[in-house]
Amino acid sequence: MSDDKGEGLVGIVLVSHSAQVAASVAELAQGLAGGATAVPVAPAGGTEGGELGTSAELIAAAAASVDRGAGVAVLTDLGSAVLTVKALLAEGDELPDSTRLVDAPFVEGAVAAVVTAAAGADLAAVEAAASEAYTYRKV
Amino acid sequence: MLDAEFFRRWMTATAASVDREAERLTALDSPIGDADHGSNLQRGFTAVTAELEKEAPATPGAILILAGRQLISTVGGASGPLYGTLLRRTGKALGDAGEVGEDEFAKALRAGVDAVMTLGGAAPGDKTMIDALVPAVDALGDGFVAARAAAEEGAVATTPLQARKGRASYLGERSIGHQDPGATSSALLIAALTEAAGE
Numbered sequence: 645m646s647d648d649k650g651e652g653l654v655g656i657v658l659v660s661h662s663a664q665v666a667a668s669v670a671e672l673a674q675g676l677a678g679g680a681t682a683v684p685v686a687p688a689g690g691t692e693g694g695e696l697g698t699s700a701e702l703i704a705a706a707a708a709s710v711d712r713g714a715g716v717a718v719l720t721d722l723g724s725a726v727l728t729v730k731a732l733l734a735e736g737d738e739l740p741d742s743t744r745l746v747d748a749p750f751v752e753g754a755v756a757a758v759v760t761a762a763a764g765a766d767l768a769a770v771e772a773a774a775s776e777a778y779t780y781r782k783v
Numbered sequence: 784m785l786d787a788e789f790f791r792r793w794m795t796a797t798a799a800s801v802d803r804e805a806e807r808l809t810a811l812d813s814p815i816g817d818a819d820h821g822s823n824l825q826r827g828f829t830a831v832t833a834e835l836e837k838e839a840p841a842t843p844g845a846i847l848i849l850a851g852r853q854l855i856s857t858v859g860g861a862s863g864p865l866y867g868t869l870l871r872r873t874g875k876a877l878g879d880a881g882e883v884g885e886d887e888f889a890k891a892l893r894a895g896v897d898a899v900m901t902l903g904g905a906a907p908g909d910k911t912m913i914d915a916l917v918p919a920v921d922a923l924g925d926g927f928v929a930a931r932a933a934a935e936e937g938a939v940a941t942t943p944l945q946a947r948k949g950r951a952s953y954l955g956e957r958s959i960g961h962q963d964p965g966a967t968s969s970a971l972l973i974a975a976l977t978e979a980a981g982e
Contacts, residue, residue: 697823697859723949724861730902731855731864735871 650684654761654770655710658754659703659720659729661696663689673754683761684710685754698724700732707739715742715767717757719774721750742767748774784882789979790846791835796975798828804971811964815951819860820964827858827866843883847874861949862965865899865912866972872898889923896920903948910944910951910958912965919973927976934973938966 658673660666666689674685686706691697707716716739720726729745732738744767746753753774760773801808801824809821831850840846851871854863873895877883883891896916905911915937922933939962946958949965 691859695859696817697819698863699859700856700863724859724863727861727864727902728855731868734868734902735852735855 650682650710650712652714653683653712653764654714654757654767655684655686655707655712655716656754656757656761656770657703657706657710657716657718658685658687658689658750659698659706659718659725660687660689660750661698661721661723661725663687663694665689665721669751669754672751673758676755677758677762683758684712685758686710698728700728700738703729703732704738707743711740711743715744715770716740717744717746717761717767717770717774719746719748719750719753719757744771746771746774747778749777752777752780784884785843785888786882787841787843787846790843792979793975794828794831794835794846794850796978797972798832800971800975800978801825801828801968804968808964808968811962811967815946815954815958815961816964817860817950820862820968823858823860823862824866824968827854827863830854830857842877842879842881843888844874844877844879847871847877850874861903862912862968865903865965866968868902869895869899869916871895885926886924889920892923893920905948908944909948910941910946910963910966911948912963912969914938914941914944914963915966915969915973919969927973927980927982931970931974931977934970938962938970941966 658666658670666687670685670687686709688702688706692699718729756777757770757774760770805821805825809818812818812820831853834853840849847870851867855867873891876891876894905913907917915934918937919930919934922929941963946952951958
């Protein structure tokens with residue numbers, strides 16, 4: 645991702661236990677957002693060794709890569725993904741300033757976050773849109 | 784008084800017992816978890832001892848903070864941020880002192896356990912590492928041997944409980960009848976205190 649892309653847009657990090665899930669959801673969200681390719685989205689899936697799990701290093705690198713100064717929204721799947729992001733936030737200096745763990749369903753929240761970020765919304769609006777995805781019942 | 788060397792021995796002794804017990808931890812994690820608790824913790828504590836050999840922090844607090852950071856980085860599962868937070872918060876609570884008293888350590892460890900409860904949202908009785916750590920901290924005033932016994936009892940007492948946190952909670956009643964792997968590894972961490980103290 646070049647430096648001039650997504651200037652001023654909220655960055656989005658997708659943390660899953662699986663590298664494929666994180667990468668696919670990133671692709672899906674950007675595709676469904678109508679080619680919102682300007683939004684910096686980075687997957688952080690699996691461990692550094694390519695196994696199922698969570699890597700603090702991959703998360704920190706992904707967050708740094710999408711930080712354009714407007715904040716970073718982190719969406720996670722389960723268990724260790726949630727706990728690792730919380731632990732990194734508690735460390736204070738591991739993630740860019742104004743990084744937020746967003747409480748949202750992973751796939752639906754990612755789509756809502758990317759669409760909202762593409763419109764130039766701020767971090768609070770991106771977070772609200774992603775969280776709101778919890779209320780869209782399917783049945 | 785407990786000096787930096789004591790805390791280094793605590794981490795080394797924990798790493799050694801996690802090595803010895805890795806297969807048992809993973810076996811406990813097979814029916815109710817994702818069968819990686821032993822190998823995950825083994826990877827984490829191996830990284831901790833390697834880092835402590837490379838770097839030699841001079842204070843108890845700095846040793847635990849370094850160890851906690853390593854666990855968060857390398858474990859890959861939920862036990863990484865949980866044990867990492869336990870050690871880091873305990874280390875932070877100890878501050879910059881070159882030596883700490885046992886009472887001070889007990890207080891700091893309680894702060895660490897509280898931080899783990901906040902991070903994971905677990906309370907005693909949820910069939911987690913908290914079920915070994917809370918009794919251990921409660922008993923620490925009576926010494927390391929008492930804390931070890933309390934942690935082991937706490938771990939065994941998780942067997943009839945139904946899991947309410949983590950991967951095991953999806954199993955509902957089927958989690959009953961299995962000793963919790965996290966409480967079991969927590970008992971190893973506490974037992975290593977007696978080794979570090981030569982008791």
